[in-house]
Amino acid sequence: MKSKIKMKAVILAGGKSSRMGQDKASMVLGEKYVIQHVIDNLSSVFEEVFISGNHTDYPNSKGIITDITIQKGPMGGIHSALEFCREDIFVCSCDMPFVSSGLIQDFLQKRLKIKLMWCVMAKKYIRFWVFILWRYSVL
Numbered sequence: 001m002k003s004k005i006k007m008k009a010v011i012l013a014g015g016k017s018s019r020m021g022q023d024k025a026s027m028v029l030g031e032k033y034v035i036q037h038v039i040d041n042l043s044s045v046f047e048e049v050f051i052s053g054n055h056t057d058y059p060n061s062k063g064i065i066t067d068i069t070i071q072k073g074p075m076g077g078i079h080s081a082l083e084f085c086r087e088d089i090f091v092c093s094c095d096m097p098f099v100s101s102g103l104i105q106d107f108l109q110k111r112l113k114i115k116l117m118w119c120v121m122a123k124k125y126i127r128f129w130v131f132i133l134w135r136y137s138v139l
Contacts, residue, residue: 005090005108009046010081011038012074013053013094014067025058025094037097044101045108046090052077053094082136092131099131108133 013025013035025035032040035051035058042049048062058064068080074093081089090108092099 004047008085009042009049009090012077014077035094052081
């Protein structure tokens with residue numbers, strides 16, 4: 001078994017889910033909540049997995065990081081997570097249950113040379129980031 005990465009992973013789960021109409025993190029996929037799939041996937045790679053959000057009823061993780069400043073969207077959650085962790089963090093959205101540990105490990109092998117890096121998917125002209133490595137130095 002490979003050793004886990006000491007970098008902290010943070011799952012963004014503080015959104016309003018206005019387009020979805022319900023909380024994406026608490027939707028059920030198979031027999032688990034969507035966010036539990038993400039926690040399980042990240043926990044296979046990282047020693048510590050936190051959830052950034054303003055609810056207290058999330059599944060098991062290392063802890064909940066609440067927003068320092070509310071109503072600032074994903075950037076508010078990332079800012080709060082960087083302030084809380086005080087180091088580089090790996091960030092993934094709560095609605096990414098199929099991100100594999102292999103993809104994450106391949107992505108992180110390249111991190112030493114790059115200041116800010118992200119993995120995106122594109123549909124037509126719209127790009128969505130899948131996950132991202134945020135350097136603490138951006139603060």
